[in-house]
Amino acid sequence: MGVILEIKNLTKKFGGLTAVNDFSFEIQRGEFVGLIGPNGAGKTTVFNLISGFEKPNSGSIRFDGMDITGLKPFQIVNLGLVRTFQLVRSFHYMSVLDNVSVACLSPRGKKAAEKVGIDQYASRILSEVGLIDKARFPPVILPHGDLRRLEIGKAAGTNPQILLLDEPFSGLSYEEQEHIHALIRRLSNEGVTIFITGHVLRELMNLVPRVIAMHQGKFITDGTPQEVANHKLVLEAYLGRGGVIA
Ligand SMILES: Nc1ncnc2c1ncn2[C@@H]1O[C@H](COP(=O)(O)OP(=O)(O)O)[C@@H](O)[C@H]1O
Ligand SMILES: [Mg+2]
Incomplete structure (x- = not known):
């Protein structure tokens, strides 16, 4: 506390x-x-x-x-301390998984991913945000609701x-x-x-x-x-x- x-x-x-x-x-x-x-x-x-x-x-x-x-x-x-944006931002042409993996490469993210490895750690986050089925998609084709979930997934990847x-x-x-x-x-x-x-x-x-x-x-x-x-x-x-x- x-x-x-x-x-x-x-x-x-x-x-x-x-x-x-x-x-x-x-x-x-x-x-x-x-x-x-x-x-x-x-x-x-x-x-x-x-x-x-x-x-x-x-x-x-x-x-x-x-x-x-x-x-x-x-x-x-x-x-x-991590924030998301009112207007969603992502790397549009990288896969959804890679978008989260990049966040997991931050110092705190890396530390949290240490045991299982970046790929598995990022995949776990994608499952949590409900996007695991779209891991290989580029965000550019996702509907707005999915992009917001991805935004939160990327933030979670930095282990805030x-x-x-x-x-x-x-x-x-x-x-x-x-x-x-x-x-x-x-x-x-x-x-x-x-x-x-x-x-x-x-x-x-x-x-x-x-x-x-x-x-x-x-x-x-x-x-x-x-x-x-x-x-x-x-x-x-x-x-x-x-x-x-x-
Ligand atoms: N970069 C900026 N330059 C000039 N005015 C700004 C800028 N950012 C925000 N404002 C103004 O500051 C006020 C507060 O905006 P904002 O923080 O976006 O409000 P909210 O998120 O509550 O809608 C608004 O009047 C907005 O026009
Ligand atoms: Mg606002």
Whole structure:
């Protein structure tokens, strides 16, 4: 137990726009936490800052007891913090298996694969994400739901301590969402700390026990999905923009 991720007074400006504004929160090791807010709230920017894809104007990020503020994405991955992208990215013309194998070649992935070898370890991950039958396919021919599973499989290949999932349900059918739910729950049960964004609270409601809400770059509230969904400022943030709350 103990704190795995500690964000303090994080601020990120793009010109005149403050995308993340004096944002602070903590996540405990093994927790399963959602980050919600309407489109444009700053969720992806928070993930970009934590994973080293953007540098904050001010504030600090501590992961696993270390100050990781300003480190490069690959350094952060090698410490065990991995994120997926809202817009899925893969090596389109390499096989699905090779996409995961590349992730398993990262230092932490290699260590985890040591006993069984990269091929078998990557195949095991493909079974877990439900893509073993498509191991030899190039991702370019896969439907969107499969690509999202592959994205999570690649992240799992790096053997993370904490996994940041940016809108893993966006653009998926109900059935595809259920598959991803099951997959994420499994990773969580295996002890991986999970931090997940969504702009539709309903999608996270039955999945996470704790939700952090943000709006216009600012922290609003932190609590159970029920508490957060009923919070006055959360309702205002969503209804004010014509969003869907539940
Ligand atoms: N690279 C960027 N340059 C300029 N503005 C950006 C950039 N990235 C995000 N923004 C702006 O920051 C705000 C927060 O965006 P984002 O973090 O993507 O929100 P969310 O993921 O919650 O939808 C938005 O107003 C967005 O237009
Ligand atoms: Mg986003």
